[in-house]
Amino acid sequence: MISDFTYLKPGSAKEALKMLAEHQDDGKIICGGQSLLIIMRQGLVTPEYVIDIKKLKDLNYMTFDPKDGLKMGATTTHRTIEKSAMVKEKYPVLVEMEEKLASIQVRNWGTIGGNLAHADAAGDPAPVLMSMGGSVKVASASGERVISLDDFYTDLFETAMNHDEMIVEVIVPPRPAKSATKYQKFNLLDSDQGIVAVAATITLNGGGVCKDARIVLGNAASTTIRAKEAEKVLIGAKLDDAVFQKAGEAAAAECQPVADIHASEEYRRHLISILTKRMAKAAWEQAKISG
Amino acid sequence: MEKQLLRLNVNDQNYEIYINPKTLLVEAIRDHIELTGTKRGCDTVSCGACTVVVDDMAVKACSVLAVQAEGTKILTSEGLEVNGKLAPIQKAFLDEGAFQCGFCTSGMLMSSVAFLNETKKPTEKEIRDGIEGNICRCTGYNSIVRAIDSVAKGKYTEDKV
Amino acid sequence: MNKYTVINPHEPFKVINTHIHNVDGWAKVTGRAAYTFDIKLPGMLYGKILRSPHPHANIRGIDASKALALDGVKAVVTGKDTLGIKQGIWRRYKDLCDEQILPVDKVRYIGEPVAAVAATTEEIAEKALDLIEVDYEVLPAVFEPLDAIKKGAPEIHEGFERNINVTRHIEWGEVEEGFEEAEYIREDWFRCGGQAHMCMETRCAVSSYTPDKKLTIYHSNQSPYYMQGLMAGVLDMREGDIRVVAPYVGGGFGGKFELDGAIFCTAILSMKCYKPVKIVYTREEDFIASKRRTPMFYYTRTGVKKDGTFCAREAKVFTNGGAYTGMGATALYLTGFFHSFPYRWKGYRYDGYRVYTNTLPSTSMRGFGAPQAMWCSEQQIEWIAADLGLDPIEMRRKNSHQEGTILPGQATIASCGIDQCYDEITKWIKGKGKLPANRSIGISACGFMSGGIFNWFDSPYSFSSAVVTINQDGTVELHIGAQEIGQGSNTTMAIICAETLGVKVEDIKVHSGDTDHCPPDLGAWGSRQTLMTGNATKMASENAKKQLLEFAYAQSGLNIVYDLDIKDRWVHAIARPERGEDFVKLVRKALRGKDGQKIVGRGYYTPHRKGMISPAYSYMLQGVEVEVDEETGKITLMDSMTAHDCGQPINHLGLIGQLEGAFSMAAGYGYLEYMPYEDGKLMNPNLVDYKMIRAPEMPPANIAEIDTYEPEGPYGAKEAGEGLTNPTAAAIGNALFHRFGVQMKECPVRPEMVVNALKEKKEKEAAEKK
Numbered sequence A: 001m002i003s004d005f006t007y008l009k010p011g012s013a014k015e016a017l018k019m020l021a022e023h024q025d026d027g028k029i030i031c032g033g034q035s036l037l038i039i040m041r042q043g044l045v046t047p048e049y050v051i052d053i054k055k056l057k058d059l060n061y062m063t064f065d066p067k068d069g070l071k072m073g074a075t076t077t078h079r080t081i082e083k084s085a086m087v088k089e090k091y092p093v094l095v096e097m098e099e100k101l102a103s104i105q106v107r108n109w110g111t112i113g114g115n116l117a118h119a120d121a122a123g124d125p126a127p128v129l130m131s132m133g134g135s136v137k138v139a140s141a142s143g144e145r146v147i148s149l150d151d152f153y154t155d156l157f158e159t160a161m162n163h164d165e166m167i168v169e170v171i172v173p174p175r176p177a178k179s180a181t182k183y184q185k186f187n188l189l190d191s192d193q194g195i196v197a198v199a200a201t202i203t204l205n206g207g208g209v210c211k212d213a214r215i216v217l218g219n220a221a222s223t224t225i226r227a228k229e230a231e232k233v234l235i236g237a238k239l240d241d242a243v244f245q246k247a248g249e250a251a252a253a254e255c256q257p258v259a260d261i262h263a264s265e266e267y268r269r270h271l272i273s274i275l276t277k278r279m280a281k282a283a284w285e286q287a288k289i290s291g
Numbered sequence B: 001m002e003k004q005l006l007r008l009n010v011n012d013q014n015y016e017i018y019i020n021p022k023t024l025l026v027e028a029i030r031d032h033i034e035l036t037g038t039k040r041g042c043d044t045v046s047c048g049a050c051t052v053v054v055d056d057m058a059v060k061a062c063s064v065l066a067v068q069a070e071g072t073k074i075l076t077s078e079g080l081e082v083n084g085k086l087a088p089i090q091k092a093f094l095d096e097g098a099f100q101c102g103f104c105t106s107g108m109l110m111s112s113v114a115f116l117n118e119t120k121k122p123t124e125k126e127i128r129d130g131i132e133g134n135i136c137r138c139t140g141y142n143s144i145v146r147a148i149d150s151v152a153k154g155k156y157t158e159d160k161v
Numbered sequence C: 001m002n003k004y005t006v007i008n009p010h011e012p013f014k015v016i017n018t019h020i021h022n023v024d025g026w027a028k029v030t031g032r033a034a035y036t037f038d039i040k041l042p043g044m045l046y047g048k049i050l051r052s053p054h055p056h057a058n059i060r061g062i063d064a065s066k067a068l069a070l071d072g073v074k075a076v077v078t079g080k081d082t083l084g085i086k087q088g089i090w091r092r093y094k095d096l097c098d099e100q101i102l103p104v105d106k107v108r109y110i111g112e113p114v115a116a117v118a119a120t121t122e123e124i125a126e127k128a129l130d131l132i133e134v135d136y137e138v139l140p141a142v143f144e145p146l147d148a149i150k151k152g153a154p155e156i157h158e159g160f161e162r163n164i165n166v167t168r169h170i171e172w173g174e175v176e177e178g179f180e181e182a183e184y185i186r187e188d189w190f191r192c193g194g195q196a197h198m199c200m201e202t203r204c205a206v207s208s209y210t211p212d213k214k215l216t217i218y219h220s221n222q223s224p225y226y227m228q229g230l231m232a233g234v235l236d237m238r239e240g241d242i243r244v245v246a247p248y249v250g251g252g253f254g255g256k257f258e259l260d261g262a263i264f265c266t267a268i269l270s271m272k273c274y275k276p277v278k279i280v281y282t283r284e285e286d287f288i289a290s291k292r293r294t295p296m297f298y299y300t301r302t303g304v305k306k307d308g309t310f311c312a313r314e315a316k317v318f319t320n321g322g323a324y325t326g327m328g329a330t331a332l333y334l335t336g337f338f339h340s341f342p343y344r345w346k347g348y349r350y351d352g353y354r355v356y357t358n359t360l361p362s363t364s365m366r367g368f369g370a371p372q373a374m375w376c377s378e379q380q381i382e383w384i385a386a387d388l389g390l391d392p393i394e395m396r397r398k399n400s401h402q403e404g405t406i407l408p409g410q411a412t413i414a415s416c417g418i419d420q421c422y423d424e425i426t427k428w429i430k431g432k433g434k435l436p437a438n439r440s441i442g443i444s445a446c447g448f449m450s451g452g453i454f455n456w457f458d459s460p461y462s463f464s465s466a467v468v469t470i471n472q473d474g475t476v477e478l479h480i481g482a483q484e485i486g487q488g489s490n491t492t493m494a495i496i497c498a499e500t501l502g503v504k505v506e507d508i509k510v511h512s513g514d515t516d517h518c519p520p521d522l523g524a525w526g527s528r529q530t531l532m533t534g535n536a537t538k539m540a541s542e543n544a545k546k547q548l549l550e551f552a553y554a555q556s557g558l559n560i561v562y563d564l565d566i567k568d569r570w571v572h573a574i575a576r577p578e579r580g581e582d583f584v585k586l587v588r589k590a591l592r593g594k595d596g597q598k599i600v601g602r603g604y605y606t607p608h609r610k611g612m613i614s615p616a617y618s619y620m621l622q623g624v625e626v627e628v629d630e631e632t633g634k635i636t637l638m639d640s641m642t643a644h645d646c647g648q649p650i651n652h653l654g655l656i657g658q659l660e661g662a663f664s665m666a667a668g669y670g671y672l673e674y675m676p677y678e679d680g681k682l683m684n685p686n687l688v689d690y691k692m693i694r695a696p697e698m699p700p701a702n703i704a705e706i707d708t709y710e711p712e713g714p715y716g717a718k719e720a721g722e723g724l725t726n727p728t729a730a731a732i733g734n735a736l737f738h739r740f741g742v743q744m745k746e747c748p749v750r751p752e753m754v755v756n757a758l759k760e761k762k763e764k765e766a767a768e769k770k
């Protein structure tokens, strides 16, 4: 049973931040509520004030320019991203990821800001965005700062945000030339949360050598993590199956998955190795043909 | 907790109800407005039995606070039929036997309606993804997929008002 | 999307097997259908159940005073407020009546009810639960049957040595001789998991006890008559003083014909405060405290000749019975019986042991022990064919039941279409040509009963009854005790009634699901209603029709060599159909001649001299095309084909729905639906972690319907409700075997198990090379 709370409905982001400043210890932001209401029902969080930012127009936007890349207001829904022709053209992997994120109902109401803030290590957007070098702009009543997703996740369901801060924008840098990102989660049902997931971005130089690689693992530790050892295997290498295999093994070795009823720790490592190999290769193949 | 006034528009009808702000949309619809066609089948936003259409989007009514739906237009299974005339999707469900116990049916219909409005010529795969959020323990889904497909293919166009 | 073909169809009927909409359909597609879940009575209170956190403990005392003091709480009940009567659905066998729904002094599984509260709101009731103090003495517990039978294991029920709850021995023919004749013998151990019924409507009830000492109960169940009888037993009331109404029911699948905490606790709460009380299980409660498919350990040993002739089989089974008997005793019998299916053996022997453990009780679930039986049998048969280099389809075919096959002391097979099933599946496989490298096909055969013959409930009534009443305007009231739970029984009975009376389905109003107004019937289990209630309905309709035709004869003055009939509301001489009279007119005249009394036809059915199990058996063969990702072990179902003999199909849409629906449940049992326990605690009691087939996972479920004629069934019909829950898991296992040569002995087959099996196989092959 959800415990009682006072419902606050700010009219602007600024007002929301003021309320948040006031209730930073006993308040909670609700956006789509897709995750929050479940944990509230389980009694895991019991805020006294709930600040509803779902309908804030000033946080609901999507823009792209070749220099700054993609900017999405925090309340942009999953479905908006999925259906955006612009996103499909510039960042097709985001659309592919969104199409497999939960069901249409959840994507219709759930938001990108809420998803990233919820900090579930099994979330889909974080690995993909992190792999593309994404960041979030967080704001409080006293100012704004941009945090790279690399530094955003600190522990299980914990982020680098202070209690008076909220995500206002998600930023994805423009895609470099000869670069591609691929993402896959392993799950039992088509759009389930991943048992593990891997996002891989491969950037090639003119000679077809791997100039940069960012491998990000979902649900392979208490937070979304970079697989830096795997990246080392890839960067500077002339890519082939043997290298992908080695990268997979490196990722499997460096992750810290936790066993549960769906998969043992060993099996999770095995899956990480397979998916890393596959995604790195898929990204490479895509990067070769991309401008 | 003091109750607050909430105005909801459900099936083109305005309602005024007094609720605790923690009331979920599904509770407002079922317990306060007393439209019980919308069901609940889980506590984890997993089953889709509570699906309603909010501003043309399928949404799980157990995942939304009722207060968040203020100012929207909500459609439930009771709102599909007009003066005894069934909507195409309802007819298709009857023709294909796309329900058994019927407990998932309201939610399934609402997912289907929103899906059909959005997707004009769906592939079978798209239809299946379109109802992925709805569990049906009885039918095995294929009859539901056939029903949606037949509406999409225009089998009931002459019925459209 | 799906192909549906009919092999050798019978003569067309007017109504039977035509495209008839479900008679409850309009209510279900308009949101009007009200389930127990939706019922709200004036002054109704809301109940909640406090559940045991311990798998095994003595209850030393319960202090509910603080809960009672909470504003809004109207009643609290514990075992002490009950008569303490141990009940069970095997009423005839006292020692198998072992469950107090609110135990007086001991809990035996996590989630068992301990106390219940009624309050003005659900929220207050829930808060009150936290205020109830229970003093437990925690006892050592045991969770696995093979541990529970060990000497010195904790005793779960007094007087049951080694925790053995029920044993079952089945034997026929010459088993030893059969094994002696056998040229090849194979033995294997298997393990089959549990499965949740996962009805979309969780268990729920509303009970209302009134000052006239009558109890009215709305309850989501599969057999109002059983509920009435069981409740009368535990409350020491007369059955007739209890009315059980099962309105629209949101699924059953074998999980809703025993007493549950909702019905029992609402009743005693209501008896305490004379107010209607409603309890709805949360999804978690439904998972942890509403029983499940029986997990089993199977040992099976099979002897065959080199040419593939089956000789003998013996099986030994230990089932995880959980804390109480329930319907589990029947599952123990049926798994043993169907483990012989659908084959002829010189000798067959089965020994089953149902073992108590401190886990959720296991019970009947769609397929009733047969899915487990087939998981083991149909895989082992596939392996035997491979061991001997024989064609698995042809080997099955030559050993299969035929019309007239006798299973000594158990059953006689009156109709059997399995031979044609083999043809259809062979055709389907051939039609596929060469499969992509990552795909393979597995097949599996089986059969199932059309209703059980056993009367462990000790009912003095006929197993099924029906009453047909014809009104003056030609409309017809059909009263049946059969329970509609989504399987379409109301529609099926309306079809049988309309066909028999010669009227249209829209002329018929079906009344079911109310013990006050409907004749007793054992209800919806064991795929019994089409055959049994169908026979009763047909008899009642024939009886009413005969009364009408008596008048028609009298007034037409027709020579007795001519037959009269009614079709499409037209009463006519069969030889001269154009000569006749409107049905309604005849009804009016007949009424006048009957002192104004409505025409009432009665029908009933109880199987007699039909063996030990069932009056008739359905048959089927299924092929499933499976894709497996060799590296991750992920299984994807690509296609399926089922050749199916259910006698004469009655309800066309209903039949397809049953077959497709059963497939999804059966497939789930094969590779997804998994109930892991740790120290007696279910680890995934929610729909996030309990995985079921959803629309994207469901492959085409093609059907070839083989029409046979079953002499015992109404119009030749047999079951189609449960049988198809049986073959799929084994078919998936067999597909894996054909692809990789691995033998999966445990279901559900999860991807990690596939990866491990492949790894093991590689290691073994490497070791052998050395």
Ligand SMILES: Cc1cc2nc3c(=O)[nH]c(=O)nc-3n(C[C@H](O)[C@H](O)[C@H](O)COP(=O)(O)OP(=O)(O)OC[C@H]3O[C@@H](n4cnc5c(N)ncnc54)[C@H](O)[C@@H]3O)c2cc1C
Binding pocket: A028, A029, A030, A031, A032, A033, A034, A035, A036, A037, A074, A078, A100, A101, A102, A103, A106, A109, A110, A111, A112, A113, A114, A115, A116, A117, A118, A122, A123, A124, A125, A165, A166, A167, A168, A191, A192, A193, A194, B044, B045, B046, B063
């Ligand atoms: C059935 C189901 C399946 C799902 N499957 C997936 C899946 O496969 N993959 C996946 O990635 N996700 C999945 N999710 C999770 C879902 O995508 C996200 O959690 C959801 O989109 C979160 O957005 P929201 O707007 O609903 O957040 P809310 O539930 O409103 O909020 C979530 C948390 O974030 C905080 N918060 C919200 N917005 C902000 C903000 N702007 N700044 C700071 N904090 C904020 C809230 O206080 C809360 O703690 C699933 C959810 C459900 C119910």
Ligand code: FES
Binding pocket: B039, B040, B041, B042, B043, B044, B045, B046, B047, B048, B049, B050, B051, B060, B061, B062, B063
């Ligand atoms: S009730 Fe299950 S998703 Fe809403």
Ligand code: FES
Binding pocket: B098, B099, B100, B101, B102, B103, B104, B105, B135, B136, B137, B138, B139, C200, C250, C251, C486
């Ligand atoms: S019809 Fe019963 S759950 Fe879908």
